[in-house]
Amino acid sequence: MNNVVWTIAGSDSGGGAGIQADIKAMQSFGVHGCTAITALTAQNSLGVEAINAVSTDIIESQLLALEKDMKAKVIKIGMLANVQQIQLISEHISHYKAKWPVPPVIVYDPVAIASSGDLLTEEDTVSAIKECLLPLVDVITPNTHETQLLTGVYLIGPAAIKEAANKLLSWGAKAVVIKGGHWDYPSGYCIDYCINNFTQKGEEYWLGNEKIQTPHNHGTGCSMASVIAACLAKDYPLKDAFILAKAYINQGLKVAVRYGEGIGPVAQTSFPTNLADYPQVIEAGSWLGDELDFDVPLDFNMAADFAPCESKSLGLYAVVDSVDWLEKCLQQGVKTVQLRVKNKDDAQLDELVAKAVALGEQYNAQVFINDYWQLAIKHGAYGVHLGQQDLENTNLAAIKNAGLRLGLSTHGFYEMLRAHNYRPSYLAFGAIYPTTTKDMTGQIQGLEKLFKFVPLMQSYPTVAIGGIDLKRASQVAKTGVGSVAVVRAISEADDYVQAISALQAAIN
Template identity: 45%
Template sequence: MTKPNKPIIWTISGSDCSGGAGIAADIKTGHALGVEVCHLTTANTVQNSEKLVSINPVDVDILSQQAELLLTDKMPNVIKVGLLANIEQVKWLSVWLSEVKERNSSIKVVYDPVGQASVGGKFSHLSVSDLRLFLKMVDVITPNSHEAQWLATSKSIEVKALAVDIMKLGVNSVIIKGGHAFTEGASNEDFCTDYCLHTLTDDDSSKMSEDETIEYALRSAKVDTNYSHGGGCSFASALAAFIAHGHLVRDAFTLTKAFINQGLSKNAGKHDHYGAFEQTYCPTEKSFFPTVSSSINHKYRKLAAFKSLGLKRQTHNPNSMNNTGEQKLGLYPVIDSLYWLKRLLPLGLQIIQLRIKNKTEAELDAIIAEAVELAKPYQTRLFINDYWQLAIKHGAYGVHIGQEDLQTTPIEQIHKAGIRLGISTHGCYEFLLAQQLKPSYLAIGAIYPTKTKNMTGQIQGVANLAELLNLATDIPVVAIGGINHERAPEVLATGVDSIAVVTGITEAESPEESVRLFQKLLGHT
């Protein structure tokens, strides 16, 4: 069996003869987002843009034969499930998915619980009880608000309560789409908030919570259009495609929201009839990306921007005519001792981060106090990793915190002290969340696998770095993780403002020569 050039998703769903929803939407979405799509048709429907006439289920034996044959050469990364037309199909799929996941535990299942057609009429008469065994095989479920209320036992109108109830059915993650009704628990005609309750896994190495679950909410202005037929199918298949490309749920969720916003915007203002949602391409334009609605962003929504680094900067487009050659942040060494600080400070660097681990409080106090004094005669901006209280106490230039520390670090105190703030991010969700806090700089990583930290599931790669830079504002962006002299040119070609380097300097045969070579690559001599 030859290895496919693209990730593979399967769609197990119904056929919409009008071409707007179901398998037609899934295939168009998958191809738009660079995945190969295999399809198993559960039912042939008779419908158009005005009404649903009939559902004609496909025999389970045919579905079983198709699935087993496809497994021999088209093993899926993700399986998207839509319309299940009868209890026989549910029973077969429940058993089959259990067997497949035993053979390949990495396969994810995304379920769009299609209950009622947008034009009216029910697709099936299945009950929640009928679906219980199947739902235990589901990784992500994507109901709209009406479907969520059907699935939940509490019958609440509060989105989190609904998600908690649905998660009890055995699914790992619940995404409730807000376009049909509530926005963050209340009706809002101008905005739509999609909500995700996600079970933390070993892949979520940048955790912002000690709980077993974490919430994500994404808010966008509603798009005024009637061209939304198949939007729910497209949402679930886009989510499946982004997961198949290796994105974590939070980032796949964010990219999917942008994809839907982009597709709806293609027909903004059109109301001539109930038209098909337009599947476009992978979103890159910042205007289509949502706002992150989180407790952190809400808490600090009125906080002014943190002090800047005081450097003029280029556009993030390396080919833009607006590039002026003005000084950028440049090389950003991350070191773990006063020894390295003393050795690197004389080399004319714009910025250094001191990241100390495994010291007592008294030792940390003394080290940070000395570090700040050592940096004073130089123009180098000294950032202290994590220890914001000591950074404030000793008057450091800035403090750097990880995404996992945002919940517990009172960043308003850092702001009040007048020192700068840098924040780590891993993927588009965290990048947008941190960007809304208006820090002094943002770090993105890990670009490549790194020796210093386990970044399982969070390797960004150069292509993803370039896409993230499309979402950047005037806040400087630093790339970090596994960057050496050989890799630096392709990282810098993205237009990123700075590259952070750890072992590429501290494990070099000649650290000073390594710094000079990095500076040369950065255009700093």
């Protein structure tokens, strides 16, 4: 019941876009798609020959039937053919938001122009969209043509993209995804932009990849919005929904085939499992970041391709908060340990890191220091572990030049792809389960996602962390992850020696 998604949109008789594309894309991500049809278009691969708007009475009958028995977690809205339809849909959405026990998330794809160039909405609908619908929308997903039509901002560069997105936010939308398939800037690349006030206030995401040269791209906009809707229904954060939708479209464009004599549809495939289909997360200091005129901080120290670990399989990975626990683990044959200490003064930290490094050398083990990269460099540690929030204020070049390994935490697909920019020594995925060691609200990944993370990042040693105990360790290991990190499973065990032995057996 939680994975019901409605699509309120037009029917494409050619099968490439609209309702037809929506259902196929949603099915690819494991949600159940329900439909309320707003228009019956007569179209084929050569273009749109007629738009037959459905009466508001018929649309309302569809919505009432669905509401009675199959309430949606997410509602995706596509083509609305006239002002009366916009007003009707807005009234119903307003009711759902106010009256349903769990208000639905609204994803609006403002279909204005098809890939063939045909106008798909009446000219007087724009003001109705702004006044009635946008204040109810959680995520709006226009392409560049639709963005210009709605905002009047000509998208000549990144600053104009942000200006247009902020206009849409000012009219009520909580998040904006601007699809860049029609925006050739920089030349030969496809750049997509998202600003998120829906779940992460003011957070921006830029994605980029080389343009995929195919004429057969009908339905890309509908499909991308539908994947975003499906991912949100499965409680993926918006930034993950954004990057997965983009990867899905890239995958479909690469295998799209021609049906008819004109523009063929993007292929509706499956969950994207090939890293080559994923876009790059664009950051300051990268080539695409420079092309987009991103500001680079004065103390920016980007680095990539860090020293490798000895093996892709790091085994049992103990995360401890003291040198005593670190030594106990090493004595029991644990070969990968992280020292994670908090609330110590500088002198204490210096001493702790020095002792940890010495113990690592004594037991020929891989000891990582959490956060304190300067001390790790000073004392010649094996490696450093950082969270994503640490990347912007860490001298990564200094870590690399010192020959230290770098482990990075990731929470979801977007952060995984961002970490991939740095080519670290290993990637940690978490939290797999809820944990009491830190607040991971909204960041629980679960085994379903871990099964997808591991093959995507198969070139790295991979680590699963978060809420893993003996009972769960063997299940986690079955995903193919190279290491299982534990915190409380050792330090809070009645017999830590037996716990370590049992955990190693479960993982192996």
